[in-house]
Amino acid sequence: MRLVIITGMSGAGRRTAAHTMEDLGWYVVDNLPALMIPHLMEIAANNKIRRVSVILDVRSAALVDQMPQLETALEANGIRPEVLFLEATDAVIVKRQESSRRPLPLQGDGRLVEAIVKERRLLAPLRSGADMVIDTSNLTVHQLGSRVAHAYGGERDQMVRIAILSFGFKNGLPIDADLVFDVRFLPNPHWVPDLRPMTGLSEPVSSYVLSQPGAVEFLDQLEGLLSTMAPGYVREGKRQLTIAVGCTGGKHRSTAMSEELARRLSAVGYHVGVIHRDLGLE
Incomplete structure (x- = not known):
């Protein structure tokens, strides 16, 4: 079985990556609490689902702290999670968020730029340990989809x-x-x-x-x-x-x-x- 965790900065294209994974035939789950992933993989195995992708964001401040425990639980069942981390520059994220008119998860009543800085700091350990990092600052949604498909699709998926x-x-x-x-x-x-x-x-x-x-x-x-x-x-x-x-x-x-x-x-x-x-x- 394969498990790909899609994470990274808000506004960097997690949703686009998830849609591409779905198109490639992966079973995609959005915003599942990290410690529930081993149970999800058990259910997937029982239903002969071999490729699972989970979207995780920074909304849970414990996300980074839970990753070692999560990896240990998965590896005990022979599953090594792969982490795809998406990022973009502060300026690009600001532009995208202003276009969507949606606040960042950590923004609250504060400034958008402050939320970006806080989110980047919290996610830094995940980025450093990621299997793949994609900077989407200069990518269109189609180009990002192509990058994801190249990395996680088979030859026929192209x-x-x-x-x-x-x-x-x-x-x-x-x-x-x-x-x-x-x-x-x-x-x-x-x-x-x-x-x-x-x-x-x-x-x-x-x-x-x-x-x-x-x-x-x-x-x-x-x-x-x-x-x-x-x-x-x-x-x-x-x-x-x-x-x-x-x-x-x-x-x-x-x-x-x-x-x-x-x-x-x-x-x-x-x-x-x-x-x-x-x-x-x-």
Whole structure:
């Protein structure tokens, strides 16, 4: 099991880091008291959850004092916690907090700058012992997400997750699609009596559709297009992509082409899911 504790200065991007971890498939818990983490890990183990991330901030003045006890309890169960510490300059934190209009945890009725100084002093021992320190002063949220994904994601986590949706134009465009492609340029199996009762999930229909002029070439070009676009989506923080493939009714051509596209993309390492929205509709 892996445990990553995300901590650091308020306003330095803990929330962005946590969202990235969630996108990578980690189980994320926010502001759990430090001494409850061993119990959380027991629950996670019983539920076969292997990657856990916990966000801790300075709201508990005992946080730093509790870390040695926490580490001892975890290591007794074979878990070595990894600490990710996020920081930023005082000027950047002031600017971010003024933009969000939220006070710092230690600010109370005092000045923002005084709260930053106090928080930095209290968290200094955690920073010195952290496994990774990221200064987010000059990073966008997308760049921070990329840094976190590079550190805590596997090779496949650096790739966008793709949902392929087949549909019929006569039933309307899918409103959640990022990219829409039209395969009505291919002959319709509906007009082949033996194929009409079948769907694009059947081998005869799939072979018929894929053997048509332009079908394989279309898939080749679409695969090449996605190989160019997908890394850019990840760099910009978009890790979920929905590709809609449509024909007239959503039964034959779009279904067969979606299945073949999913096969191709899976073969080169993408996380791919396929949904046939209109299959079975008349």
